Amino acid sequence: MRFKTATSPHILRETGVGQVMRRVLYAMAPGIAALAWFFGWGVLVNLTLATVVALVAETLMLAARGKPLALHLGDCSAVVTAWLLAAALPSLAPWWLTALGVAFAIVVAKHLYGGLGYNPFNPAMVGYVVLLISFPREMSTWPIPHGVGQAHVLGLPETLEIVFGGAGRLVVDGLTGATPLDVLRTQLGLGLTVTEIRNSPVFGIVSGSGWEWAALGFLAGGLWLVYIRAADWRIPAGMLGGLAAIATVFYLVDPQRYAPPWFHVWSGAAIFGAFFIATDPVTASTTPRGRLIYGAGIGVLVYVIRAFGGYPDGVAFAVLLMNIAAPTIDLYTQPRVFGARGR
Incomplete structure (x- = not known):
């Protein structure tokens, strides 16, 4: 019996780096939407700023290394790094914190090791750890989630004023609070039990209010x-x-x-x-x-x-x-x- 065979290659559909990276961005959208709802406009401001800085840093490094810009910018890997880092940063983080972390991730953690495919460490996490060790106060100033206590919901103009330096530090401190993991760690150190700590309003059904969504x-x-x-x-x-x-x-x-x-x-x-x-x-x-x-x-x-x-x-x-x-x-x-x- 003679069987009908197709010629090689036997590939059902084309899947490139750019397509995979764009799917990652699509998949992050529900979580980012929830973060924006509970923690305000700052999440989207961070996302936009991080994307711009990542594309600029990527362009400069590609030009310095003599690599084709259109090919490498089109794979969206720099944008994915920017989004991963931006989603992990406090929504009221100062603009320079976001810019510094993204630039370090792209320039040092990615391109100084040879670019995409050669970096031994996750670039977004390298940038995050550098910021966490260098600026612990700024990295711990998460706003109180929407719906918890008397949380004040900031509009876009107020958020931009805080992020880009128009508001004082005391204003930011008055809008922020400890994260559920911070509360758990601190209160356990004071001798309280988990049951007592879970009565705090920062906790929701399973974990932290807003965070679980x-x-x-x-x-x-x-x-x-x-x-x-x-x-x-x-x-x-x-x-x-x-x-x-x-x-x-x-x-x-x-x-x-x-x-x-x-x-x-x-x-x-x-x-x-x-x-x-x-x-x-x-x-x-x-x-x-x-x-x-x-x-x-x-x-x-x-x-x-x-x-x-x-x-x-x-x-x-x-x-x-x-x-x-x-x-x-x-x-x-x-x-x-x-x-x-x-x-």
Whole structure:
């Protein structure tokens, strides 16, 4: 019997870097919309400023390296870096903080290592960690979420005045408050129990008011990326599974000292990091088993930093530490080669 065959290559549809990056931007939209609703216009201001700075820095570095501008600007990788960093920054962050972090991410963390595909560390997280270590006060001034207590909703003109330096520091301090992870860490240090701390108005149904809805938006976008196979399910499953597993162990040991696992999964940047940061195809593990190990390692490190480290959240540090381990993980988790001798 003669079978009808098609000529190679057997590719169902074209998928380039630019198309993948644009899908990441689309997937971030629900979470960013939730952030903008609860934390104000500053989220969109940060996003716009970060995008402009990223494109300018990318253009300058491409020109200095003699690379074609249209080809590399069109892949949207610089815009993705800008959005990842902007979404992680406080919505009332001063303009220079956003500009400095994005410029450092593009120039140092990306291009000084050779550009897209050669950077060993996630550029957005490098920029975030530099800002967090250098300017801890500015990086902790999140506004009180809309709907919590007497939170004042800022209009666009007021937001622009604060972001670009027209308002004093006292005005900003009067509009901001501690994040749920900050509150948990501080109050535990004062000897309060988890049950007592959860009575604070900053906490919502599962984690923090406003934060849990943003996490839900990023979860929806992340699941869509997994569904269309723009992201591998193993890394987010490993990260959230590892975080939940170690949180469950400590919660069972002392539920009044350690928060429940569902709080840790829905708090901070856990879901955002699992689907949009840890899944970076350049800096993450590439083997099937390696991706599970890589994700689980990030999840465990996030919990260790939150519970015992010096920062209330730890996604950025955990991702960078596992970026270092990714090549070794890949080396020892290579899949079996069928047909080789003895297999």
